[in-house]
Amino acid sequence: MNPAGSDAATGAFDELAASYDLTFTETHLGRYYRDRVQAVCARYWPGAKRLLELNAGTGADAVYLASLGNSVLATDASRPMLETIRRRIAGRNYYGDINTSRVDLADLGALQAERFDGVLSNFGGLNCIADLDQFAQQLSARLKPGGEAVLCIMGPWVPWEWLWFGLRADVTSATRRLSRKSRWRNMDIHYPSAADTNRAMQAAGFKRIHREGLGFVMPPSYASDFVNSWPRVFAGLGRVESTLARLPCVVNLSDHHLSVYRKQ
Numbered sequence: 001m002n003p004a005g006s007d008a009a010t011g012a013f014d015e016l017a018a019s020y021d022l023t024f025t026e027t028h029l030g031r032y033y034r035d036r037v038q039a040v041c042a043r044y045w046p047g048a049k050r051l052l053e054l055n056a057g058t059g060a061d062a063v064y065l066a067s068l069g070n071s072v073l074a075t076d077a078s079r080p081m082l083e084t085i086r087r088r089i090a091g092r093n094y095y096g097d098i099n100t101s102r103v104d105l106a107d108l109g110a111l112q113a114e115r116f117d118g119v120l121s122n123f124g125g126l127n128c129i130a131d132l133d134q135f136a137q138q139l140s141a142r143l144k145p146g147g148e149a150v151l152c153i154m155g156p157w158v159p160w161e162w163l164w165f166g167l168r169a170d171v172t173s174a175t176r177r178l179s180r181k182s183r184w185r186n187m188d189i190h191y192p193s194a195a196d197t198n199r200a201m202q203a204a205g206f207k208r209i210h211r212e213g214l215g216f217v218m219p220p221s222y223a224s225d226f227v228n229s230w231p232r233v234f235a236g237l238g239r240v241e242s243t244l245a246r247l248p249c250v251v252n253l254s255d256h257h258l259s260v261y262r263k264q
């Protein structure tokens with residue numbers, strides 16, 4: 001664990017913890033994307049599994065996974081995010097159970113020696129670390145053989161983003177992912193492709209068993225107000241996206257790529 005480093009790494013998220021659910025989790029887009037990720041998780045972890053959630057944010061997925069009957073260790077490096085999870089679960093009973101712990105993605109070696117049946121990292125936590133190879137090696141040590149890792153990461157090529165910012169003549173924002181690294185609220189954000197992620201995971205002894213794209217037909221989360229103004233149109237587009245999501249071009253040209261890896 002690297003507490004000083006974690007504070008520096010998640011300062012931006014500390015500030016967002018109080019508003020995160022309102023501005024993302026509870027929006028039309030946030031629900032659509034999260035339902036898609038949760039449907040994938042439910043396939044592999046229908047209950048009675050011991051799961052590690054990394055960069056758990058405000059705990060929406062931890063609660064879902066526990067409601068299926070899994071036992072979840074929900075972790076994040078941001079103290080305010082962890083406080084939000086604790087408030088969310090206080091006084092509520094789940095079929096499974098949830099514990100919380102402060103863990104930095106860049107230092108999984110600090111986790112105790114426990115091995116998990118599955119690991120989830122949802123919605124871009126992994127975009128906050130520079131060394132995906134080191135992460136994959138450390139992740140491998142935390143998973144039982146046959147266990148799955150579900151990773152949802154922002155990708156580098158997003159036509160929706162080019163269009164959205166291009167129409168506003170904001171070339172800097174439209175092209176920010178192309179160099180694979182940008183600055184956001186004093187944090188470095190990295191944009192590995194699905195292939196980059198696969199290379200790092202394969203080298204650490206994982207085999208990819210599923211992949212899909214999130215945000216090819218549907219826009220990124222900053223277009224939430226726009227989506228709310230056209231609910232029927234975007235409900236229809238959401239169905240189109242779900243049908244096309246596994247096509248390789250959709251995986252590669254989406255806001256996020258979602259991959260499932262099995263530890264060999």
Ligand SMILES: C[S@@+](CC[C@H](N)C(=O)[O-])C[C@H]1O[C@@H](n2cnc3c(N)ncnc32)[C@H](O)[C@@H]1O
Nearest residue numbers: 009013055056057077078104105122123125128
């Ligand atoms: C976009 S949010 C996603 C939260 C959650 N997974 C969800 O589905 O809503 C990214 C999360 O990654 C966490 N994070 C960023 N850098 C991290 C790091 N180095 N170690 C652990 N968590 C980190 C942030 O605190 C934040 O909660």
